[in-house]
Amino acid sequence: MEELDLLKKDWKKNQNFREVSEKEIYTMLHKKSSSIVKLILIISVLEVAFWFLIGFLFDSEQYFKKLNNPYLVDFFNVFTIINYLVIAVFIYIFYKNYKNICVVSSTKNLMKSIIKTRKTVNYYIWYNLGMIIIGTILGFALAFNTDPNLMKLTEHNDSVFYIALIICFVSIVVMVGLFWLFYKLLYGILLKKLFKNYNELKKIDL
Amino acid sequence: MSNELEKSFVSQLKENQNIIHKICRLYTHDDDEHNDLFQEITIQLWKAFPKFRGESKFSTWAYRVALNTAITLYRKSTKSISTIEFETGRHFIPQEEYNYEEEEHIKLLYKAVHQLNDIEKALVFMYLEDKDYTEIAETLGISEVNARVKMNRIKTKLKQIINP
Numbered sequence: 001m002e003e004l005d006l007l008k009k010d011w012k013k014n015q016n017f018r019e020v021s022e023k024e025i026y027t028m029l030h031k032k033s034s035s036i037v038k039l040i041l042i043i044s045v046l047e048v049a050f051w052f053l054i055g056f057l058f059d060s061e062q063y064f065k066k067l068n069n070p071y072l073v074d075f076f077n078v079f080t081i082i083n084y085l086v087i088a089v090f091i092y093i094f095y096k097n098y099k100n101i102c103v104v105s106s107t108k109n110l111m112k113s114i115i116k117t118r119k120t121v122n123y124y125i126w127y128n129l130g131m132i133i134i135g136t137i138l139g140f141a142l143a144f145n146t147d148p149n150l151m152k153l154t155e156h157n158d159s160v161f162y163i164a165l166i167i168c169f170v171s172i173v174v175m176v177g178l179f180w181l182f183y184k185l186l187y188g189i190l191l192k193k194l195f196k197n198y199n200e201l202k203k204i205d206l
Numbered sequence: 207m208s209n210e211l212e213k214s215f216v217s218q219l220k221e222n223q224n225i226i227h228k229i230c231r232l233y234t235h236d237d238d239e240h241n242d243l244f245q246e247i248t249i250q251l252w253k254a255f256p257k258f259r260g261e262s263k264f265s266t267w268a269y270r271v272a273l274n275t276a277i278t279l280y281r282k283s284t285k286s287i288s289t290i291e292f293e294t295g296r297h298f299i300p301q302e303e304y305n306y307e308e309e310e311h312i313k314l315l316y317k318a319v320h321q322l323n324d325i326e327k328a329l330v331f332m333y334l335e336d337k338d339y340t341e342i343a344e345t346l347g348i349s350e351v352n353a354r355v356k357m358n359r360i361k362t363k364l365k366q367i368i369n370p
């Protein structure tokens with residue numbers, strides 16, 4: 001007899017499990033889920049909140065106003081509006097993808113939809129990091145071209161400018177590196193099982 | 207209304223709870239994990255229940271949700287199997303025609319199945335439950351032909367684990 005058929009014989013015979021009562025089931029219904037999807041949702045909400053707060057903390061509007069340059073203030077306002085639009089679009093797409101996660105779909109599709117939802121958040125994070133890099137570079141250029149204090153400093157001595165440039169560059173690299181590492185670790189741990197099983201499923205159909 | 211829904215769900219789940227127990231038996235290694243996964247599957251079934259229209263049998267629908275929860279949604283990482291002695295004994299009720307050799311062999315088989323990966327376990331589970339290849343393929347989202355091929359490979363793999 002085939003091994004699995006031998007197992008099947010026993011499998012059918014041995015179905016005596018401890019019976020879970022209706023009362024116990026009722027209690028379970030009101031317990032909180034600890035599924036990966038729930039966790040991804042919580043982390044994603046925290047991430048959006050985090051980047052939103054960062055945006056508020058590094059409010060450069062005051063600085064621009066102080067420089068008294070109306071073009072800069074306009075530029076900054078357009079920039080802010082675009083940023084809010086992107087956040088709105090992102091939240092919409094995330095919500096749509098999240099709602100598409102359906103536990104009744106096939107295992108492969110379920111995994112795909114979870115990965116897609118997760119990717120939406122990743123794009124948002126890369127967008128934010130990109131914006132920070134662009135913002136820093138723009139801010140740097142603007143500051144040395146328009147801030148009278150800085151211009152005075154660099155008037156006779158170029159080294160101040162180069163030192164500031166190096167510090168700026170190193171900070172960007174370190175910051176992006178740290179974020180990259182953090183996400184690699186976080187999602188490496190969180191999604192390891194999911195990716196492993198997803199690849200296993202994909203391999204079957206190769 | 208929601209009370210009615212809850213009542214109908216609880217009674218149907220109680221009737222069909224063996225499906226969940228059986229999945230827990232394959233995917234967990236001790237009673238604590240078994241209960242934990244049982245609870246998570248119950249929660250996922252309850253969350254999906256309002257969309258269950260009765261187009262299929264409750265049991266067919268529950269199979270899918272339960273398997274998906276065990277493979278994909280359940281978060282507790284499976285501990286390394288080699289260090290855990292899976293206690294098959296707790297599932298065994300001594301039979302009248304007691305066959306020691308066969309029982310030992312079956313114990314080994316259960317252990318071997320526990321060494322398979324999550325996807326292979328799902329295929330074995332559906333095989334043991336007499337599901338046809340159309341349903342196995344549909345549930346996992348793979349093609350029927352490849353489901354058959356994979357099943358044959360699993361059979362070979364099991365043989366190798368038992369007789370290295």
